[in-house]
Amino acid sequence: xxxxxxxxxxxxxxxxxxxxxxxxxxFLALIGLGLGALIGFYIPVALPQDYAKYMSVAALAALxxxxxxxRAAFEDKFDKDIFVTGFFSNALLAAxxxxxxxxxxxxLYLAAVVAFGVRLFQNxxxxxxxxxxx
Amino acid sequence: xxxxxxxxxSIMLVAAVLGLMLSVQxxxxxxxxxxxxxxxxxxxxxxxxxxxxxxxxxxxxxxxLTFKLNQIKQGQTEAISALQSELNKVRMNAGLITVxxxxxxxxxxxxxxxxxxxxxxxxxMIIQDEYLLSALNELWGAGAEAxxxxxxxxxxxxxxxxxxxxxxxxxxxxVPPYQILAIxxxxxxxxxxxxxxxxxxxxxxxxxxxxxxKHDDLTLPAYGKK
Numbered sequence: 001x002x003x004x005x006x007x008x009x010x011x012x013x014x015x016x017x018x019x020x021x022x023x024x025x026x027f028l029a030l031i032g033l034g035l036g037a038l039i040g041f042y043i044p045v046a047l048p049q050d051y052a053k054y055m056s057v058a059a060l061a062a063l064x065x066x067x068x069x070x071r072a073a074f075e076d077k078f079d080k081d082i083f084v085t086g087f088f089s090n091a092l093l094a095a096x097x098x099x100x101x102x103x104x105x106x107x108l109y110l111a112a113v114v115a116f117g118v119r120l121f122q123n124x125x126x127x128x129x130x131x132x133x134x
Numbered sequence: 135x136x137x138x139x140x141x142x143x144s145i146m147l148v149a150a151v152l153g154l155m156l157s158v159q160x161x162x163x164x165x166x167x168x169x170x171x172x173x174x175x176x177x178x179x180x181x182x183x184x185x186x187x188x189x190x191x192x193x194x195x196x197x198x199l200t201f202k203l204n205q206i207k208q209g210q211t212e213a214i215s216a217l218q219s220e221l222n223k224v225r226m227n228a229g230l231i232t233v234x235x236x237x238x239x240x241x242x243x244x245x246x247x248x249x250x251x252x253x254x255x256x257x258x259m260i261i262q263d264e265y266l267l268s269a270l271n272e273l274w275g276a277g278a279e280a281x282x283x284x285x286x287x288x289x290x291x292x293x294x295x296x297x298x299x300x301x302x303x304x305x306x307x308x309v310p311p312y313q314i315l316a317i318x319x320x321x322x323x324x325x326x327x328x329x330x331x332x333x334x335x336x337x338x339x340x341x342x343x344x345x346x347x348k349h350d351d352l353t354l355p356a357y358g359k360k
Contacts, residue, residue, distance in 0.1 A: 021141075046161060052159065
């Protein structure tokens with residue numbers, strides 16, 4: 001996890017076992033992201049207009065979860081079960097909240113947008129600090 | 135190591151799902167910008183609802199007006215039929231249509247010339263127009279509805295006029311025997327002619343051959359038709 005350290009000495013391969021795990025994780029995450037994006041761009045079905053709103057909030061929640069996971073990794077508290085369950089439950093909860101808000105005529109998705117947006121920036125700030133500290 | 139593998143798998147899965155969501159969303163939003171915005175769609179939906187309601191109102195109005203139109207048409211047909219029946223009645227009274235009904239048949243024939251009865255003067259040997267006129271008068275007076283003489287319907291402009299040894303009716307020459315058909319109450323028509331001192335007696339006294347019969351169903355020709 002000594003990020004800067006790792007960057008500095010990347011060619012010399014002096015990293016610890018933890019560093020290997022983390023870089024492997026980031027590498028695989030990027031591959032997964034590219035794979036998912038590829039699938040998303042090439043599947044023939046387009047998302048119906050009505051569900052675009054739900055999907056956008058769900059994507060925001062998912063993004064927040066991922067940043068939360070990165071932050072946890074920097075804090076050395078990463079747990080894959082919490083990460084995976086948090087990812088899906090956040091996304092589903094955000095979409096469900098939006099749906100209920102639509103039914104009730106309240107813009108409940110704003111709550112999800114605000115909550116996840118704030119957390120997103122908090123996570124980013126913490127990640128930034130970790131990187132700058134090291 | 136298996137724990138690490140499962141962690142990699144979960145990270146990859148989550149990343150893949152995130153990528154999928156982002157790309158799908160990206161496509162949807164891009165697609166939306168080309169199409170119709172949600173607000174516009176809602177606006178159009180509201181408009182559609184309003185127009186549908188308007189349409190319903192108008193269709194109700196249509197059925198209402200159709201109902202009224204039908205009523206008016208019905209009224210019109212009733213009026214037409216009323217006019218038609220009025221016209222029929224008038225034509226019947228004017229003698230322009232063939233009529234039938236119960237009535238009497240009166241036949242006047244000239245006296246036999248070979249009876250040897252010298253008391254009968256020659257001018258009496260022919261039936262005068264006056265006899266027919268008085269017969270018509272009596273029959274009208276007794277409530278006859280239609281009368282014809284030898285197939286000539288008697289109407290308002292009909293003349294019964296002596297022309298030499300003939301009688302002209304409706305400008306047609308008629309010859310004895312004179313068959314007078316009258317539609318009306320048969321009994322009353324019979325009575326008015328057969329009353330004591332009435333026309334029948336008078337004609338008999340003159341020697342004219344008179345026959346008077348009731349008929350249940352007489353048919354009188356229309357004016358101008360034989």
